[in-house]
Amino acid sequence: MMDLSLSEIERLEAAFGSPLYLFDETAFTQNYHELDAALKKQYPKYQISYSYKTNYTPYICSAVKRLNGYAEVVSGMEYEIARRVGYPSDQIIFNGPNKGEDGLSALLEGSIVNVDNLDEMSAVCERVKDFPEKSFEIGLRVNMDLGQSFTSRFGMDERDIVKAFDLVKEARNLSVVGLHCHISRCRGLQAWQKRAEIMLGLADRFFAGRQPKYLDLGSGMFGKMDPVFEAQFDHVPSYTDYAFVTAKLVADRYAAVSEADKPILFTEPGTTLVNKYIDFIGRVDAVKTVRGKSFAVLNCSEHNLGETCTLKRLPIKILHAGRQTKTYEGLAFVGYTCLEQDVMYTDYCGALAVGDYVQFGNVGGYSNVYKPPFIWPNCAMVARKSSGEYAVIKRRETYEDLLQTYSFHE
Template identity: 40%
Template sequence: MKLSYELLDRIAAEHGSTFYLLDSSRFRQNFEALSAAFRSYYPSTRVAYSYKTNYVPRFCQIIDQLGGFAEVVSSMELTLARRIGVPDEKIFFNGPYKELAYVKSLLEGGGTVNVDSWAELCAIRRMTDGIHGAPFKLGLRCNFDVQDGVLSRLGFDVHGAAFMEAISLIDANPSLALAGLQCHFATRSLACWENRTKGMIGVIDRLFRNRVASFEFVSLGGGMYGRMPPEMMAQFPVPIPEFDDYAVAAAKPFAEFLGGLGKNPSPVLMVEPGTALVADAMRFVCAVHSIKDVRGQSIVTLSGSSYNINPTPNRKNVPITVFSATEGEHLVERANFAGYTCIEGDYLYKGYTGRLSVGDYVVFDDVGSYSVVMKPPFILPNVAILEPDPDGVSYRLIKRRETYEDVFQSYAFA
């Protein structure tokens, strides 16, 4: 993506001094690279994009165009997938809470629901009992220890009675079919991926050895690091895996296990990435509003906020670039870039040294993951999203800047 002060200033004049830039080319490259890595070990791998990570319709449409699936966790995301034309059979409905009317609608359309609990399964059975035709496709979310120090709350304990009862209930009901198994663990380490793969293979080997060939899918969920520059990698306490590393940890042993069983046909291996595809496919732009010194600390206040780029407590300094009309008039050392809010901890970047002027633009890379979708209407509404053309001359509007009316139209004032 080719950027310049002139392009950023032109966008700011029309859409405000704070905005996101979308890079669809990088998003496509990430999808293709991750798919190729996994398919090199297990050709029947498919990618289901995690809508919750960033549900900008432009990204979701690209996934559908590239042959990917939709992984949704709410009725809102399901409605979005359908709105952009994703057929129900390419939608996987996950999550611990699902509105039953949407569950029924998706099942009737040929989609797949990965059941999270015994209560949810019983509700689905009551809802579908007696309906004739092709059985509705269900998956069971599997929960086991991946030795990451986290007690996951998602899915069935695979060593518990409820899991065995769930299998029996589905098998005994002609309206339901066990189409596959799914798991999801948030930890992005390579060790977690090795352990979740071993765990899923263990479940299949113990309970489904003679029927895995009839499964449509086995999903290992999401939770992968995306590609990042060396200066950002250096801020993590562990090495950052590449896509091929994840594939070796997951797709390779899965293929070897099924090969040892001699199963043919084999189920599709699903992965459900979000961050790995979208993190570096968006940038955040905001303007320098003021530069001051507070008891020896340089504070640069920006027109954006950490709430625009996912304000997690352990936030890393993402790569930044400063665009100036002229050489900056202030030389700042170890400056902290603060947001527009009144929250004391609202910092977007810490420790910047260089020249700056009021009116400069600061561009933050790697902000595509859990940024747009988690920005609250706190103090100011959300900002515009633009997609510059590769030449860096023109751009297209992806989402307009939100207004007062957008935030308050659902309130009653009487």
């Protein structure tokens, strides 16, 4: 978490309002380099492709671009963001189970499109017929079983992959050049090794006698965490550990292949890149004890922080604003909404007073991009740039921002 003094937080509040998201650009950049270096050490043709859905704040996307990362998008809106931050289409990976017309136009523009299912495959085959003088390349999203407790709904199983290759053969100006996968809720090393092995096996089978242009392992790695947060997980591997069970396997498999013909190895980190590098600062506006249970009502909501705060205990810091505190046992930090379940943190034991600030860590992923227009508009996001200056990278939303799509006339 960022190390902030009370006076710094008060200055931020005066300048940008409260509550506030805070992006730590320096730490974000360092983490990016560490992940990139760990995998490149094993396999130099490794390429990060940042998962936009996790946090598509354009400032963050631009930071990734400056670091030479690609963009991984799953909708026309995210594709538009990538284009607006200056990506050429061939550095945008377009995934997703329902890309619609946007996916087809991205393919025509030259982006890297991974097809999820046979119906999408048929639509692609139809569309490329309109351009017989050009040739197009696609990837296939592979479905796999890593021993997870559910059947993933994404990608194609081997039976459908065979059919997809058949469809592509019929479409004369289309070829399959890559394989993609992403399995969520499987962040351990064994699962990563298994996905790399399965992908290499499929590449051998479906690209016999040649190599795919790329293998894309998706993401689902653990990123770095504050110790109190990390302690809530069984084992958190390092980037070097992940590199050994993925990039090294790819390097060994293609050791005899020339540099030019080796496939690019993509991963698509989202939470891994951004989670730890956004903090959220809320303020205690009321404290009450009801039937023996204490609550601190904050000027924010679980919707600002994202689902993780309901599943785990986020790392927090309390900054006392100088008023007379009282000591509480088992206090819950609750939000401004009228939902009973709007609880951001449970069982706080310690001193607290109205006016104190609560700094939540690890809220980079699925937070501001996941905030519904429910009861309050969203607050601003500020970056602490590498230069040490602060700058607004998402302004506070106004009522007008949220209301303008509704009709107020009968």
